Amino acid sequence: MIKINDYIPIVGESVIEDLRLLAQKLKGISIKHINSTSAGGGVAEILSRMTPLLRDLEVDVYWDVIRGDERFFEVTKKFHNALHGRPEKIEQADFDIFMENSRKNINEIDTGTNIVFVHDPQPIALISKKTDNKWIWRCHIDVSNPHEGVWKFLNDFIVKYDSIVFSAPIFSQPLPIKQFLISPSIDPLSDKNKELPQETIDAVLRKYNITLDKPIITQISRFDRLKDPVGVIEAYLEVRKYIDCQLILAGGTAVDDPEGIQVLEEVKEKAQQDPDIHILLLPQNDIEVNALQRASTVIVQKSIREGFGLTVTEALWKAKPVVASHVGGIPFQIKHKYSGLLCHSVAGAAFALKQLLNSPEYAKKLGENGREHIRNNFLITRHIRDYMLLFLSLYHTEDVVYF
Amino acid sequence: MKESIKAKEPFRFYTRLHLTELTGLRASTLGQLSSLIKKVPGSCIYHHTHRFLQQHQYLSPEPPNDFAYWVTEALSEDELGEKLASIDTIQYSSIRSLRDKIADTIDEYLEHNRVAELKFSRLGEEFYFIKSKSFLLPTNYLVYDLREFVDVLKKVTLDSIYFHIFEARLRLEKGKNDFSNWIETSLGDTALANALSKLDPYTFTLEDLRKAVIRIIERRLSE
Secondary structure, three states: OOOHHHHHHHHOHHHHHHHHHHHHHOOOOEEEEEEOOOOOOHHHHHHHHHHHHHHHOOOEEEEEEOOOOHHHHHHHHHHHHHHOOOOOOOOHHHHHHHHHHHHHHHHHOOOOOOEEEEEOOOOHHHHHHOOOOEEEEEOOOOOOOOOHHHHHHHHHHHOOOOEEEEOOHHHOOOOOOEEEEOOOOEOOOOOOOOOOOHHHHHHHHHHOOOOOOOOEEEEEOOOOHHHOHHHHHHHHHHHHOOOOOEEEEEEEOOOOOHHHHHHHHHHHHHHOOOOOEEEEEEOOOHHHHHHHHHHOOEEEEOOOOOOOOHHHHHHHHOOOOEEEEOOOOHHHHOOOOOOOEEEOOHHHHHHHHHHHHHOHHHHHHHHHHHHHHHHHHOEHHHHHHHHHHHHHHOOOOOOEEEO | OOOOOOOOOOEEEEEEEEEEEEEEEEEOOHHHHHHHHHHOOHHHHHHHHHHHHHHOOOOOOOOOOHHHHHHHHOOOOHHHHHHHHOOOHHHOOOHHHHHHHHHHHHHHHHHHOHHHHHOOOOOOOOEEEEEEEEEEEEEEEEEOOHHHHHHHHOOOOHHHHHHHHHHOOOOOOOOOOHHHHHHHHOOOOHHHHHHHHOOOHHHOOHHHHHHHHHHHHHHHHHO
């Protein structure tokens, strides 16, 4: 089990001391996280790592998961897509299914802690159990352009919470409750981000027949139109006219996602058997993702929409130069020309890639800046600190709080 | 090496941690930016003129403020961006006066560049007004002389350095930084206090600022 002190070599002792100071201020306050799944997905991943660390800091924290039938999760998937701005047909029956499942959870889930911390829309209706305790709703998704009907439905619940948390300023909405900005984070000690021995990296490259004889451009993402893998190939083909390089497109398997399979076919067609384009269908294997990122010369993330873009965080933490779209939470991580290059188009991505491949010293500097930016702002220790501050903010309304 | 004088009152190191609060206010033109700058809470102005110091400690020794960055990057108004970036924050002893200077700089520019008011930022690249909520906590570090002081200075967080140098001076309107204040009043070393006061902290990264303060004190200790 990883302990909070294991992070001292990465962030320094004084940062951990600050966490201990904050934890002391939370003595006597119990907190419960509630989300919709205990495994799979970014929320479960962060809670599974953060909860033991908070306990190690002696914070009285719990984690519970709601239940729902298949129809419920189909509806919440539709809500999720609609909130991301995708056209979805939402009917009254969908809201009814949502409420029917929510009622069961309201009856079953204990929300008697001092603070209840609800993640994402699935458990949002639990707010009807609010007594004199404090409730926070954490919105992990991009709601910069949400489906009006779904947002209106959720809004009736949201306004009953004490505070809401978004991942980027662009997601904030005019609301009568306090809104806080807390970015997600990565865990530098997880399999996806920890240091790897060169032999491990080499073994992964051998497994996928990738050699290091030419620079590697990589995008790690599931095969989804919003990640624009076809656009990445177009940018690579532009770069290829001038620089001999190779491209890795690596993402999760798409067996149960019909649209994913279709996108994968489009990607393969676009790649046209180019031996320097490696399309890798990776099963959930964090070490392999880590190795591919570390072996890359440049990482690209040409998303059309993005929540926060943790693949960018992961790449920057590995001190890689990154070219990424100016969408969602990405500009928060990359300040153009300081810690990476931002783009708005295929042509822009291609130009930035050429710059980085032709100027390795510049690329190195951006990567180093990126790593320090992540160290200061987007590691799990900062995330833990922000959550503890958020808990304290529920009891202290002033702008400057003295202890 | 000179023997360290014991202080009349010990120095307690504090740490300053902040939570970022969203206001829901956004600007997409210079006119909107100026008008909102005049209305938003002081903690917003503070956030946008000091955030860079904490979030980008490694980038440049002269961190721009958010207004300068946005005007340059989102509106391509480089000349105004330069004017805003070069506002000498150290000269302003209150958020109020800093706010006035920023708003006046934008208004004056608009007066001479009418066409600039017609520029809109791209969708999604608007300026979002954010404010900082500060939590001040005493650390366990308590020191009685300069030697102990410099030893602790080497290990406290940058948040602590930040609090004692920036936040104490401007947001809490204490006039001078906490280090100079303690060295002068409790140790009676006016020369050293003045040497620290003369540093322009806005032209250092926080880590370099820590090193500069340590260097000045160690030099004093070795005299």
